[in-house]
Amino acid sequence: MIHPTALIDRKAEVAEGVTIGAYSVIGADVKIASGTQIGSHVVVKGPTSIGKDNRIYQFASIGEDPQDKKYAAEVTRLEIGDRNTIREFTSMHRGTKQDRSVTRIGSDNLFMAYTHVAHDCLIGDHVIMANGASLAGHVRLNSHAILGGFTLVHQFTQIGEYSFAAMGSAITQDVPPFIMVGGKPTRPHGINSVGMERNGISADDIRLIRKAYKIIYKTNLRLEDAIEQMEDMAGDSKPVSDMVSFLRNVTRGILR
Known part of the structure; x- marks a missing residue:
């Protein structure tokens, strides 16, 4: 279940039934619950907790230091729920003490390749972030929201539940629940009735x-x-x- 080339810190807690692929690195203060599958060449840095039955693909970077100039090596964390799919080259960073000291991700979400979740973001359940979508710091992305490919979300922005952002959206203000947005500049375009x-x-x-x-x-x-x-x-x-x-x-x- 754990490839012999994987490096796992003695202070990591890995439950039975976890799969870890070749050349992956699991750092100290990382907790991984049962059923989670981690591919090859994945780096997980703590403090990070990963729930049950997640699938993390190759070359993902999970729990790295926040990209914030105010960050001074304080102890902050990343919390990931259950049954998330985290595809290739996705990056998820821990929180900062200037906020709640935590980045928190719910369950049953899909993060496609090259997506980015910055420090202090709060993400609900059943969210989809398509390839290249990126959240700046302190974003709240509510349940069932969908971000199209290469959507960019400004820091401190809230995205309502069941909202939908078209490919290439640049979101600089809050998006109410159930609303579709898109275009350049990004504007509302009706409700997400299909969703x-x-x-x-x-x-x-x-x-x-x-x-x-x-x-x-x-x-x-x-x-x-x-x-x-x-x-x-x-x-x-x-x-x-x-x-x-x-x-x-x-x-x-x-x-x-």
Whole structure:
């Protein structure tokens, strides 16, 4: 299960059933749970915890120091959940003490080749980052979001659940849940109805999300006034309530 050329630090904790390929390096303070498969030439640096049944392909760099000039070798960490697929040349960095000291990744995500997750990012579940997509530091990428190939996300930006960014998007402000963005410059282009349908969101909720989109983007209202209108029509719709909650906590304004 562990190739004889792999280097594993004595302070690493590797559960039974973990596969580690040729010439991979597992550093101190790394914890790897059962069922995870690590390919050849992978470097994992601690403190990093990796959950169950992940698949990490060759040449990935996991848990390296953050690319932050303020970083001064403080003890920070990377936490990865279960059943993630991390493809070739992906890089994921630990957090910084200026934030929560942790980069945290959920479960059931797909990180395609050459993707990058910077320090202090928080990623939910069932996220897809296509080839070359990159997150700057302190980004929050919520569950079921999809980033097309070579999408770039500015630091401290929030990406809402079920949102979709087309190939080559440059995201410099928060993207509300359920919204599709794309183009140069990157702008909103309707709602991600296909993604919502595939994940079992009801036709009534999709109809209300479409109405909310029109309130935000087609009425020329101030964001505060748009939020009030959305609250009035939300009723018992959890997706609309989630969108309202997101909009009340934007950090960089929303992409409009």
